[in-house]
Amino acid sequence: MSNIEFYSAEGLRMDGRRWNELRRFECRTNTHPSSSDGSSYVEQGNSKVICLVNGPMEPENRSQLSTQKATLEVNLNIASFSTTERKKRLKSEKRTQELITTLERTFEQAIVTKIYPRTLISINIHVLSQDGGLLASCTNAVTLALIDAGIAMYDYISAVSAGLFDTTPLLDLNALEENVMSTLTVGIVGKSEKLALLLLEDKVPLDRLESILAISIAGSHRIRDIMDKEVRRHGKVRLSKSSS
Amino acid sequence: MVAQVERKRLTAGLTVTQKVFVRSRNGGATKIVREHYLRDDIPCLSKLCNLCPSIMKPDAKGEFQKFTLSDTPLKLANGGHHYLVLDTNIVLHAIDLVENVHGFFDVLVPQTVLEEVRNRSVPIYTRLRALCKSDDKRFVVFHNEFSEDTYVAREANESINDRNDRAIRRTCSWFQKHLNDNSPQLSVNIIFLCNDNDNRAKAITEGIDARTLAEYVEALPNADELRDLVPTDSSELQRVNEIAYPEYYSTARLMGGIKNGTLYQGIVNISSYNFLEGAVNVPSFKKPLLLLGRERLNRAFNGDSVVVELLPKSQWREPSSQIIEESAVEANDTPEDEEELKISDQERRLLAQDAMVSHKTQPTDEVASRIQPTAKVVGIIRRSWRFYVGQIAPTSVSENSGSAPSNCFVILMDKCLPKIRIRTRKAPELLGKRIVVAIDSWPSTSKFPEGHFVRSLGDVESAEAETEALLLEHDVEYRPFSKNVLDCLPSEGHDWKVPTDLDGDEFIKKRKDLRAKLVCSIDPPNCQDIDDALHAQLLPNGNYEVGVHIADVTHFVKAGTALDAEGASRGTSVYLVDKRIDMLPMLLGTDLCSLNPYVERFAFSVIWELDSDANIVKVDFMKSIIKSREAFSYEKAQLRIDDESNQDDLTKGMRILLQLSRKLKQKRLDAGALNLASPEVKVHMDSETSDPAEVEIKKQLATNSLVEEFMLLANISVARKNFDAFPQTAMLRRHANPPATNFENLNDMLRVRKGMAVSLESSKALADSLDRCEDPADPYFNTLLRIMATRCMMAAEYFSSGSYGYPEFRHYGLAVDIYTHFTSPIRRYCDVVAHRQLAAAIGYEPLDLSHRDKGKMETVCKNINRRHRNAQFAGRASIEYYVGQVMKNNESTQLGYAIRVFSNGIVVLVPKFGIEGLIKLESLGDINSARFDEENYSLTFTDHTGAERTIAVFDQVEVDIKSVLDEVTSKRKAELFLK
């Protein structure tokens, strides 16, 4: 991959973006109304993720449920055609489990779980295509699907990845960029600067962390705005349907 | 495949499209989709533009790009004020000219060109990028692929090349229009330089001022100066076909062949005895594949990465037992005329199996075991071309040429390479000078490669020209350090002192104060860069405390600075007979980082507790402050230790060191460390005239080995600690086991001539068997054998620990499981990295990202390995040159040994001067009388007195040594003549 300038002297990345620019971000909610209580579809560059949410509901096996709050269950299904090279199954299994745990922990804090005791909220994520920022796309898709399902949340969780190339922080890495630099994924609560999620792969020098965090927070806020717009658009469609 | 043209507007100035392409790898085709963003804020960077300053966006540090292109660019008689746009072929073929300081200013490099150059040649890409950084050349990169205005999508049935050509032309037209619209002050013409006739014609139809390189240079006011530097364009040369080399296979065929196992890829190694014989090492074969003759070599250079095809078994050969030099081969003399045989891929695979089997079984037949598979070059993956030094062959210069350009041959100093044809007007004045040339191409119809003159170094045999030639030939960076490198040094300069306040900052607080320890240094006489010092003392428990203190170079050389980058790129200091090329500036090497006596210095210390058998009880690493009590030469140290009347603590410490070092050495030898030999000679310079005066072999004293043992111990201890802290990226050094095949020839010679053998089972077995090979009649024989065995060894190499499994870390020669270089950070970059890693491992300071990144560490290792090798070769070449100079006034008769015997000559080594030379049959005696007995490694001939003589390998011979100027290469060398 050395035949690419990842960040040129002129300040452009391999795909033409500048250091602080997001990739194309598109999203839809309520994409699968018949098969789920809430659903969404997120495209972040060429990463494509579908999320289906069912619940709160009574589960088949009641013994594991908490009497205090709702229980979350995350399934992550990464399609074998989602990367160009279909391989490394074994390695990715460990990684999938890591992602699931991270998502469960994040959304246990974001959902107002205490108002749904003795219920199960089941989140199913399908990754159709991977081009970097997998955890961020999943987080954004889950947020949208939960909102679509009408499950109470404290605020939006919007997520984006960022990395460090030499001394320049780069926002929203694609797969090729992710391969060559340490990657940080953050999830931000609403318009605040509170972190709901932070995952760092490999190491970043401590003195550079702040600059990476700063651009990822700014990026997450922009993603929140796009998701908010979509939620409001869909809300209007629903309202007009129910009122007519 | 065709890119989709679908574009999507994201924000005001950003559009996204998809780049779709098919990648074939491992036989399968994969469709790859990548996003590609187009934008409207890419500036033209011309100082004349009124628009672009308003569209700029800042980078992460809040800085804006500089507007570089001049507001008063050069004016041509036919073309007005102009900016240049370079096509890819111009950059690739004429980078030297483009870099010239007297021409080529205000140049625009389209991104398309930059990427094409990078794909074709990373070194040229690096030089192009350096031009874009330099202020005085005013080069800018315009990212046309990312600009909405200049991006072109590939059309159906359009080749990538055509599409890229179109993208470059689009950039030219857009720029012309952009300047016309936005720069009313001055009208600037865009001139497109392109040597591709088709592309140039299209550009002209599109209204672009397109010219060839030669046309442009002719239009320059200083054309006379630059004209000779224009590379020859092979398409323009009308020449009778002297020879037709076979065309190379297509890329698709090469890739397919490599994949299905009918073709092999490897690096060409030209024999130093025969420039028409090459060998390619291919992992699937035990023995290298031989490339015999001009046609089989098919234009490959020494060091090129090539693809080869096996030849039928009937053409497999023994390696040539002849010595052939370029000068000996006449122009119309093409050795090896065999008709081309057609064989199918199926047969080829069988052949390959045959070739592999024939190496596994040991045939009883002696000849069969020496047979090697032969092959021919069918494609070149990567050229190793660089600048070459040589001189014009006088016979190739015609006298009546006047000022018209004429062809002449340049004979390179490197005898493994063919001569180069250049076209110049200056041939007569360049005769007798060392000149630098660059190679442009080697068309299949030309017997010799085509090149052009770059610059002259001076008269042949002048010390300056010869030294510079030698440095250039070995790719040693010898220019003085640049200002921004020197700016990284402490501003106090020579007045820098260890601070008096040891609570000053957090780093100095972490330093251990070792000024009370009785430290001293032991080095060669007049040593200026003292990078190590030692101390030892008896502990109350009967054990010993021993400390090795290394100059704390990384206190001054911080990662990421220009100083660090320069050191990393030089990789090592280079020692020539009369000159030292430093890796780091003098201020550090001979002063601040030199552990001089009586002054305080920062050091990095390794302190052991050793028991009386020199076993390590405990080891500690620390940054420290030391004060050396004395700087000894090896001899002075020896005298002080030997003099019983000295009973002071410093001398007692030195005696402890000596005693422990003997135990360490014994342990190493017991473990199987090798005691190899190479003839190391030293040239004494006359101090008044600085002319070389005499040559002597370096001597070894017990105190040499005292220092060496503790340096080895420190290196091993540091290697363990760093590997422990950074299992993936620790900087280490390994020495692979020699493959048995390397010793086949030597062992066979030993068996036939002396009835002896060396064992290769382990390094211990090898060491023991070398000890046993004694010839009572010839005390020097054992050393000779060790010299020859050294040449069968693998080279030790630097690597990062992630690149190999732990068992492969082993250092064969030293017989240790893990090793690194830590003790000479002034003159080796490996040690600098090891220092930083150790500092991080003990929590002194965090480790720079570049030393924690596997990829970056591999790049560093690759470079320092290459630099290290080049430095060794340069050092040897320098000795060879000076030995030649010494012999000018000291012709003498010496004892030598035959170390190789060919059918037309013998190679003799003269231990006293460490020189070896070839004695050709012509000078031995009557050519027709010679009988070569290959089985017995002997050559029988009638000498000039008419007596019959037989010389075999390992025989002692008397030789006359004379200094001779080689007619062809103009190299002065000591030449040998049989007495």
Ligand SMILES: [Zn+2]
């Ligand atoms: Zn402009």
